Amino acid sequence: MAGAIGMREDYTGPDLRRLARRCSDADQVRRLLSLAAIVDGGSRSDAARVGGVTLQIVRDWVLRFNAEGPDGLISRKAPGKVPILNDEQRRALAEIVEAGPIPASHGVVRWRLIDLAQWIRDEFGLSITKQTLSREMRALGYRKLSARPRHQGQRPEDIAAFKKNFPTRLAQIRKNLSPGTPIELWRQDEARIGQQTKLTRRWAKRGTRPSAPKDQRRASAWIFGAICPAEGKGAGIVLPRCNSEAMSLHLEEIAFHVAPGAHAVLILDQAGWHGSAELVVPANITLMPLPPRCPELNPVENVWQFMRDNWLSNRIFKSYDDIVDHCCFAWNKLVDQPWKIMSIGLRPWAHGF
Template identity: 55%
Template sequence: MTRAVKLRDDYSASDLRRLAARSRHANAARRLLALAAICDGANRTDAARVGGMDRQTLRDWVHRFNAEGPDGLRGHQHTGPACRLNAAQQAELQALVEAGPDRQRDGVVRWRRVDLKRVIEERFGVSYHERHVSTLLKRLGFSHISARPRHPGQDTGVMEAFKKNFPRILSAHTGHLPKGKPIEIWFQDEARIGQKNSVVRQWARRGTRPRQPADQRYANAWLFGAICPARGKAAGLALPFIGTDSMQLHLDEIARCVARGAHAVLLLDRAPWHTTGKIRLPKNVSLIFLPSRAPELNPVENVWQFLRANWLSNTVFEDINHIIDVACSAWNNLSALPQTIQSIGLRKWAHTGQ
């Protein structure tokens, strides 16, 4: 029988257990515990069992420990072969992917792996398999995701200026209030909830295509929603119609949800029923209109995504009453999750100093 390899003696069993308790590497911790068992006099079979390995593997780790100490027990991750594109070529490819293809030059409106395979070969003289293009893109920090629609008239400069100047905008809308009065930042929006509903992604066995019911009828209701991210508070109404009267009801509901003695500043888009002079604004609410065609500035857009993904999609609604009941239930579920409201709604540009 092969003689057991002697373990270095500059670490005691208690030292090894202390290192195992502090280690952030689970595999290194169990190897340290196996070595600690050896220090306590356990035979190599029992020590290997402590570390969840066989005797030969334990022997290998003893050699590593003797040569490198505790750091040698972490293991070395294999990074794979070096990239065949140099740093400059990788940077050029990264810029090319971010810029997207030119329809006239490249003949496509989005990059596919086969297109990038061709471009890499033409520009850099390196031939990759189409599957490896995905590996290369992930290494460069890309993932295959759906694009979000953007209005062609959107002005990103206006959006950035709004965020940068928001403290001054807020001060201009609250300058008439008594000094020291608490200010709450609220966001408001509406969403159509209807029988022509959406379906969402779900877990399913690989190779299958799960099916969900999808109605083709057109009855719908409107969910008016507002959140105060700093307080984790929500105020919503599910109504069968949209317009000035509905907006008035929602403003009154928001006013009731504002903390006693505080004043709410409500950020919302420029829909006609928001800007009409027929609205009677509650005394504890002021309005700030977001730039046109800038839904990204309104976190309630993300609230709608959350509600649809968890409680509204994959559902067939029987009639308008059923729609309103489900919409109310979904909003009440959200209202019971203040931390989720904060996570979805807090924006650094709006809540600095809040």
């Protein structure tokens, strides 16, 4: 039979009860009150009755209390099963995911869980199920996301340079304005919405392939959209074609939504109609072109994806007028959600200085 264990003497019974009154952990309160009964001269059996446990558990509480004080009585999560991957192996997994597969070496052009499980087996000699690997991937912050196209001629250094020089360019624009003139940052782009809508992902039973309507006709309209993420506002029009005249009409619409007395810096790509000599730019707008082939710098691209995924896909448009009606509905619905514009459009490099 194990010998009796003495308790540390730097806490009195009233001290332990005072701590119990301030605790939010019900189990810790029960343990503190049990040990307070012992400190006040009660037996271990009395403490077991207070805590509603056995003598052995009271003994374990005493050991924890002696080693760590009241913090040793806090409820702890069970350690659970030892994970298959250690921290070093997780870092290697993250690196191979970021680098992507080499088709000639790995035999695939994109990673699937089964491919990563095979890589872990080959690299570390460990067997891991797809379900366990999925949890590991999510814990590392990875999700299966749809990739967006990237122009093969894009130069990453152009993106870095634009972000780095953006505050300086903004300061130069500010010098040409009247002192104290507030500046609004706007982003602009166009999206073609037609009868041949994209098919989005949807929930369905495993092993099945859901169907969705797909029109073969080609009528379409263009949404000219601009957002001011910092203010959560937008300005858009729907037109039948893209040209300098249409762009001038959109600039006029943006100018109307700029706050009185403010000046808008409109960031946009280098489409031909954005730099045309026929373009009419309102006095309260300054155009700032993006580097070529860098749509990642324009959050309106993400706005189009959001609108297509939620409001403008998986449907049949009966006519051109029907397309226009749905485009107007979708854009007005977005403008009615300023928090959504802020969530999609704010960028630290543009709004964090």
